[in-house]
Amino acid sequence: MSEQNKVVAFNEYRKAMNEKILGQKNKVLNRFFNLDTNAYAEGALPTKTKELLGLVASMVLRCDDCIAYHLGTCHELGVTKEEVFEVFAIANLVGGSICIPHTRRAVEYWEALENNDS
Numbered sequence: 001m002s003e004q005n006k007v008v009a010f011n012e013y014r015k016a017m018n019e020k021i022l023g024q025k026n027k028v029l030n031r032f033f034n035l036d037t038n039a040y041a042e043g044a045l046p047t048k049t050k051e052l053l054g055l056v057a058s059m060v061l062r063c064d065d066c067i068a069y070h071l072g073t074c075h076e077l078g079v080t081k082e083e084v085f086e087v088f089a090i091a092n093l094v095g096g097s098i099c100i101p102h103t104r105r106a107v108e109y110w111e112a113l114e115n116n117d118s
Contacts, residue, residue, distance in 0.1 A: 006112045010068050040073075048077045052087050059091035062102050068109050075113040084110055 022030055040050045051073045058066035074084065088106065092099045 006109065007116055048079060051077060052079065056087050056091045059099050059102050059106065060095035062098065064102060064105055067102060067106050071106060071109050072113060
């Protein structure tokens with residue numbers, strides 16, 4: 001799969017499945033999604049900082065979908081490659097060597113995001 005297709009496929013799948021989930025009008029799920037959205041809104045901490053925190057937590061928890069989501073949002077917010085690699089360093093420090101495979105996939109996804117800019 002090409003790098004552009006990787007990003008497009010992830011975003012299209014996420015959007016389609018979220019629409020199905022939210023379309024069921026389950027009060028608990030809808031409120032949880034809303035809570036997640038509001039947690040990352042601008043507040044005492046800037047949105048960029050919150051996304052970087054979400055990225056490090058996702059790496060430590062080893063959720064590749066969450067990692068890709070946060071990388072995409074970080075990219076949209078103008079996070080630099082150097083900033084992303086500092087997050088990778090913190091995640092590996094906190095999470096240990098089990099995070100290395102997720103770091104590999106995160107680097108691959110970040111490169112796909114960067115290559116989509118070209």
